[in-house]
Amino acid sequence: MNTEQIKNIVIVGGGSAGWMTAAMLAHQLESNISIALVESDSIGTVGVGEATIPPIKSFNRILGIDENDFLKKCNGSIKLGISFENWPRKNHQYFHPFGRFAVDFDYMPFPYFWQKYQASGNTTPLHEYASAWQLAKHNKFSLPAKDPKSLFSGYDYAYHFDAGLYANYLADYAKKRGVIRQEGKITQVNCHADNGFINTVTLESGQQISGDLFIDCSGANALLIEKALGVNFIDWSDNLLCDRAISVQTSHQKSISPYTRSIAEQAGWQWRIPLQTRMGNGSVYSSQFVDDQTAMDELLSKVEGELLTDPKMIKFKVGRRESFWHKNCVAIGLSAGFLEPLESTSLHLVQRAIMRLVYLFPSKHCEAVNQKLYNQQTVEEYEHIRDFIVLHYHATERDDSEFWRYCQHMALPTALTEQLALFTTHGHLILNGKDLFKQDNWLAVLTGQNILPKAVAPIMSFKQRLDLPRTMKSILQTLESNVKQLPKHQQYLQQHCHFSTK
Ligand SMILES: Cc1cc2nc3c(=O)[nH]c(=O)nc-3n(C[C@H](O)[C@H](O)[C@H](O)COP(=O)(O)OP(=O)(O)OC[C@H]3O[C@@H](n4cnc5c(N)ncnc54)[C@H](O)[C@@H]3O)c2cc1C
Numbered sequence: 001m002n003t004e005q006i007k008n009i010v011i012v013g014g015g016s017a018g019w020m021t022a023a024m025l026a027h028q029l030e031s032n033i034s035i036a037l038v039e040s041d042s043i044g045t046v047g048v049g050e051a052t053i054p055p056i057k058s059f060n061r062i063l064g065i066d067e068n069d070f071l072k073k074c075n076g077s078i079k080l081g082i083s084f085e086n087w088p089r090k091n092h093q094y095f096h097p098f099g100r101f102a103v104d105f106d107y108m109p110f111p112y113f114w115q116k117y118q119a120s121g122n123t124t125p126l127h128e129y130a131s132a133w134q135l136a137k138h139n140k141f142s143l144p145a146k147d148p149k150s151l152f153s154g155y156d157y158a159y160h161f162d163a164g165l166y167a168n169y170l171a172d173y174a175k176k177r178g179v180i181r182q183e184g185k186i187t188q189v190n191c192h193a194d195n196g197f198i199n200t201v202t203l204e205s206g207q208q209i210s211g212d213l214f215i216d217c218s219g220a221n222a223l224l225i226e227k228a229l230g231v232n233f234i235d236w237s238d239n240l241l242c243d244r245a246i247s248v249q250t251s252h253q254k255s256i257s258p259y260t261r262s263i264a265e266q267a268g269w270q271w272r273i274p275l276q277t278r279m280g281n282g283s284v285y286s287s288q289f290v291d292d293q294t295a296m297d298e299l300l301s302k303v304e305g306e307l308l309t310d311p312k313m314i315k316f317k318v319g320r321r322e323s324f325w326h327k328n329c330v331a332i333g334l335s336a337g338f339l340e341p342l343e344s345t346s347l348h349l350v351q352r353a354i355m356r357l358v359y360l361f362p363s364k365h366c367e368a369v370n371q372k373l374y375n376q377q378t379v380e381e382y383e384h385i386r387d388f389i390v391l392h393y394h395a396t397e398r399d400d401s402e403f404w405r406y407c408q409h410m411a412l413p414t415a416l417t418e419q420l421a422l423f424t425t426h427g428h429l430i431l432n433g434k435d436l437f438k439q440d441n442w443l444a445v446l447t448g449q450n451i452l453p454k455a456v457a458p459i460m461s462f463k464q465r466l467d468l469p470r471t472m473k474s475i476l477q478t479l480e481s482n483v484k485q486l487p488k489h490q491q492y493l494q495q496h497c498h499f500s501t502k
Contacts, residue, residue, distance in 0.1 A: 013217030014039025017333025094448030
């Protein structure tokens with residue numbers, strides 16, 4: 001028997017982060033290891049987190065989850081991207097699609113051709129060339145085409161789902177694979193006197209639970225990483241001002257759209273997340289610039305349909321933990337950090353944290369070198385996502401409120417300043433293969449927010465072989481005619497994954 005091997009893992013918290021972690025660890029670690037998950041019914045979970053991004057599909061796939069079964073049981077729908085409304089200015093809309101824009105020509109990405117076409121006077125927005133938007137705009141969905149030459153092979157998709165049902169779904173999965181759920185409120189965290197590692201947690205009942213490795217999924221409480229181990233939180237509210245949210249569910253009024261809506265307001269924005277049987281609505285705002293009652297009134301005056309729940313207010317902090325893995329404790333989920341929900345990246349960060357932990361899984365000593373790499377990579381990931389979100393707020397012409405004027409003029413993180421300088425010169429971008437947001441994501445938001453290069457990339461003046469106006473017109477015609485043949489999103493859901501409350 002290997003005495004160095006971790007034998008007992010304790011996960012503190014049973015929100016999305018806790019159960020995602022429990023399910024994946026139960027799947028990845030062979031028997032011979034005990035996994036306990038402690039959650040408190042009296043504390044509950046944050047209860048939001050219903051829009052995702054495409055990599056969630058690979059998380060579910062690794063677990064061997066059947067997509068239709070999951071959508072059926074989690075009240076799920078399809079998400080092809082985000083419609084940003086009123087962001088660069090009022091009465092403006094653009095779409096951040098999942099997947100690629102059209103196809104590349106001559107080894108140059110399509111958006112360079114679009115920029116050249118635009119510079120010659122054409123005004124068709126870039127998103128019109130994305131098959132994801134063409135589907136979204138017509139409320140259609142089918143799985144991407146397998147033929148790589150098809151314009152309908154390049155889009156990607158994610159899900160909207162009920163966060164509580166997803167946690168239950170993964171809890172069933174994890175419990176079937178041996179994870180023990182323990183209900184109770186932790187009142188004390190006890191550490192070894194010699195090395196400061198966490199040894200046990202004590203429940204209100206007096207019961208003690210011991211472990212070799214502790215995963216802190218206790219949400220904003222950050223019970224282990226902060227309260228017991230004292231790891232600081234780095235605050236990013238200088239660039240991300242929103243610190244409160246109100247969420248409320250309503251009945252559907254129209255057909256179920258396959259995309260999230262993000263509608264900019266005076267001091268923040270509102271979300272609309274369509275599930276099969278209801279709409280999730282919310283307002284995310286900065287308490288420095290609008291009071292709670294005004295934000296609530298603004299939300300309730302704009303939601304459609306009958307209210308199905310009482311509005312719920314959530315306070316949050318934006319930023320990240322100074323270290324995500326400290327001693328024998330790894331913080332995953334809201335205890336690790338939060339970057340506000342604008343691009344639905346939180347569950348993705350949970351997923352990345354879990355997979356990184358699996359890859360760097362330590363012995364009982366929690367080797368410092370593993371921790372160092374884990375922390376470095378996680379910091380890079382958080383900073384990259386932060387910069388992408390900050391771009392949405394900063395790249396605005398809106399000056400109709402103090403909030404937007406602050407965003408326009410705020411000092412930016414250095415990497416984002418460099419990105420903007422490079423892009424506005426010739427349309428190039430600083431890209432790192434590991435980054436979540438790729439060229440097409442940056443382009444969608446930059447061009448959507450009316451940030452354009454001052455000049456077309458010089459290389460494009462050599463690209464004369466293509467009849468640009470004809471090609472661009474033909475792409476739009478092909479997209480328009482093909483999309484007509486595809487099923488409605490609602491029809492797709494009814495046929496493949498109809499949600500039933502029974
Ligand atoms: C307004 C808002 C909107 C969001 N929208 C999205 C979105 O669209 N997409 C997305 O990906 N993410 C979104 N997120 C983030 C997402 O909700 C979270 O990342 C996700 O739910 C994970 O939360 P969690 O499990 O870390 O915390 P929680 O859900 O808060 O769970 C914490 C758990 O710890 C337990 N716990 C705490 N203290 C104790 C104790 N003393 N003893 C025992 N148990 C304890 C609780 O009982 C609970 O089970 C949003 C977040 C907010 C605030």
